[in-house]
Amino acid sequence: MAENKTILVVDDSKMSRMMITRIVNTHYPGWTILEAGNGDEALALVEGRQVDIMTLDVNMPGMNGLELGDQLRNRFPDARISLVTANIQKAIKEKAKAAKLQFVPKPITEERILGYLRAASL
């Protein structure tokens, strides 16, 4: 069992957040989950906290997931941060790689999210 972690889930789709939090709650019941619907909300939410793992949507109102990832990477250099997005273009994958962000394509499935969480919580 991985030690208890704090995970930040950022997505403007409530359904997507719900799916990810359900997977986390089922497999990692001790983890703390922080949910945000956009980048500004996410940055306010993590203020003064330690966050270990993050999932970020790309297309969101306000700043996009890549811009948010950049800011979060500066604040949390050791955190595991991944884009979780339907935008599966090569250009987005390359930008994620350049920004040292992982990439999980939507649709959200238990297999994909668990694969990321298992690797991220090692």
Add this chain to the structure above:
Amino acid sequence: MIFLSDHERDAVAEAFNLGMGAAGNALSEMLGKEVLLSVPQVNIERSSDAVKGMLQSARGELSGVKETFSTNVIAGVREEFDGPFKGSALLLFPEHRSLELVRLLLQQPEADIDMLTEMEQEALVEVGNIILNACLSAIAEIIGDEILNEIPEAVKGPIGQIIQEAGCASEQEFVMKLHMHFEVDEAHIDGDIAFIMGIKSLDVFRAKLAKFFGFGAA
């Protein structure tokens, strides 16, 4: 209807075929079931013609299902895109078909048929987001360029109104319509994907396809 050379028609169909393959795969993963897809059929029409009801007639001819696409309420998802060419992408279903899809996704066969609940609407937007992104991503791969897309939003209303609100007020704008039919278990769900672009964007799109597939634009 806009004239496309045989090469162009093949290229557009192939581009969307790749997109629909990815979309079908994504949908299958979301539903946890096999999704059977028909070969996409593509038409490019002037927006005014589309608004006048060509979507309705084309859909009836293709699917053999006589539904009044123009009079029934349409539900769907719109996503604007920009890049080498720009426009709006729409995923459109007669409302009861969209509900059928959402219920398959949420596994709620008894859900209220009268209206989309908030969660059903969320689910429909997410399905649209994934399907439209799969198509746009496949096209981006083919043209070797990035397509920037905006946040998806739910649309609902008569087809003419939806197309007009997506930017088709001008005679110079065109609708590239892709009819899709897919089957999940016993459910047969028909819908249309429509890409609305101005003439300049359409020309750029055709030129990009011509370059990729190695033939001259008509």
